[in-house]
Amino acid sequence: MARPAFRVDAVLVQAVIAGALSFAHLHDLADAxxxxxxKAxxxxISVDLLLVAAWRRLRSDGPSRLAWCWFLIALFASLGANVATAGFLDLTHPPSWLRFGIAGWPALAFLGGTLLAHSHVSESQEPVLPAPEAEPDIAPEPQPVPAPLLVAEEPPATASAAPAPTGPPVPAALVDHARKLAADHQARTGARIDTDTxxxxxxxxxxLADAIAAQLA
Incomplete structure (x- = not known):
């Protein structure tokens, strides 16, 4: 079996070169x-790790304000070092705001890394459909039944009539959504969902919750 020929990935090589240059610029800026x-x-390392952690959070959990915020902060720090070391700043006599930013970066990076590592995305909750306004139950006025002249023998009942459903009308979409919530509750807790929950x-x-629970029973 022939071994596959080694191929150089141009994108990977470009990423390694860009990362090495950015790494060196950040070191030179911290040293200045x-x-x-x-420490320099x-x-x-701190900037690159924060950048990678934010990017992985975006890839795994999807777009979020937290991940985008720290990704842009780390990207700004990396780009700022590249620009600052290109002759736009006098690194022999760095300004005070640069010293302030370099000195405060460890605390900022620690905060960002902690939030990215320990803040989990809440369980995805399906959108709750708005409950329809319950119409007041108006019972029809009883109509007088005329008395029969002759009492006819009632035929024997062959089957008991099913009781008519009581309660307000419930949309089918709301019942389906409630059935999903009940299945999720039973999967997490092992017990059937009660009416209050x-x-x-x-x-x-x-x-309306009683009517939905009656249909789920």
Whole structure:
């Protein structure tokens, strides 16, 4: 079996070159701001790790304000170092605001990394359909039944008539949504969902929640 030929990925090579240049620029900027020794090398690592963590959060959990915010902060720090080391700043006499920003970056990066690592996306909740306004139940006025002249024998009942459904009308879409919530509740807790929990999840009046629970039973 022939081994596949080694191919150089141009995009990967370009990414390595760009990352190495940005890493070096961040190191030079931190060193010029007074962070010498191993501290100057820790700054580019911190910026790149925050950038990667925010990007992974965007890829895994989808777009979010938290991930986008820290991704742009890390990207701005990386681009700022590239521009600052291109001759736009006098690195032999760095301005005070640059020293201030370099000194405050560790706390900012720690905050961003902690939020990205420990803030989980809440469970996706399906949109709750707005409950229809319950129309008042108006019972029809009883109509007088004329007395029969002759009492006819009633035929034997062959089957008991099914009781008519009581309660306000419930849309089929709302019942389907309630059935999904009940299945999710039973999967998480192992118990059937009660009427109070169903009413709280749906945001419907008590009488409508009772009618929905009766259909789920």
């Amino acid at each position: 701001a007074g962070q010498d020794g191993w 090398w820790a700054y580019p 169903l009413r709280a999840r749906l945001g419907v009046p008590p009488h």
